[in-house]
Amino acid sequence: MQGQKELEILGATLEKLQRNFGYPIHETDINYNSLEKVLSDVANKMGDNYPYFDPNYAGQMLKPPHPIARMAYTLAMHINPNNHALDGGRASSAMEKEAVADIAKMFGWDEHIGHLTGGGTMANMEALWIARKIHPDKIVVASEMAHYTHERISEVVGLGFSKVSCDQLGRMDLEALEDLLKTKNVGTVVATLGTTGTGSVDPLTKILALQKKYHFRIHVDAAYGGYFKLAENLDPETADQYANIHHADSIVIDPHKHGLQPYGCGCIIFKDALVGGYYQHDSPYTYFSSAELHLGEISLECSRAGAAAVALWATMKYFPIIPKGEFAQGLEKCHEAALKLYNLIENDETSISLFKPEIDIVVWAPKGDSLSSISNKSSDVFEKAAKKGVHLALIKIPVKLLSSSWNDVEKDQDYVTCLRSCLMKHEHFDWVDHIWKTIKDVSH
């Protein structure tokens, strides 16, 4: 059993951890019989899930954490440090700082201020909260394909929000952006590098050119796509956006998406360390034994799992986030898997794609006479493939994103439901043919 080796290593390292303290970490007064009963209930209940870990699961943005992350998290959880302050999690706070500095370096920042968060939403919220501190009367704009939470977050932090139209590659339309810059008081442009729906990469380089003329902050939401900075096989145009990411004012990346981490691990980094000044708070019960800046002093959230930082640190030791490293190669494989699936779709008479994947998300549909019939067919394939153990996702694409290859299709509704696949596991590359065969088998 694969888990057996993990448990052995965990047992040995747990003993080692315990020796640091000289007395047992564990409670002794446990009724293991009833504990085991409850835990087997848990095992039964958890069977009611899709097999996210399986290479035939190629639907939503889900993948299992790497064993190193799972084990480091478990080990750290025996101490249960809290990274809201250095004293609440001494070792884990130090590890968080190291891990976050390495992420900042990956994006090209030798200096930064930032920390981990519960997830991408909290991380984006922090970015827009700072945006509000800097431009209290100006609005936030993000593309119509940006994550839906940007609009909500703007509402929460009390900023106006406008959507920018997208082009037919699902990227922010620059003319639409410039129109907004001319007519509205825009304080922050959110550029998404890897949209959640289609994996499109906004034209950051040209947004930076507009910044020179119109002066606004740029927040890069790379919650999903951030790690593709390391991939060296992207289209030159896509790679160019990643190459300019260091010009942004703030960046969000989710280690719990492509960073092999369990949920509860997002990250926000700011280029300008002076941003730290906006976080000042005066809590009578913060820990004062350290002169260093507490992570809790530069974070909106208070309590946070130190174990999440430990897991990330350990994963980054095991898989350094450097170009050409094993981790980078895994991402390149994901992109290749997406291109492989895209080519199968392009060469198939009965399928139609949305556009070529920029990273690892593919969107397509079975051909049909009208948008409604295509939508029905997509849903049908989605359900039938799942019964055969191949799990895809569905996405509603607005008509205006459809390119000329969709010209012959009757536009009897204003959106079309397509199939969507996030090929987030490097194993997907070897499984694409099987996945595609299953899809073809259930299509008619």
Ligand SMILES: *Cc1c(COP(=O)(O)O)cnc(C)c1O
């Ligand atoms: C997933 C995602 C988010 C939200 O992050 P959570 O970790 O789910 O809170 C924000 N932006 C993008 C682009 C995402 O893909």
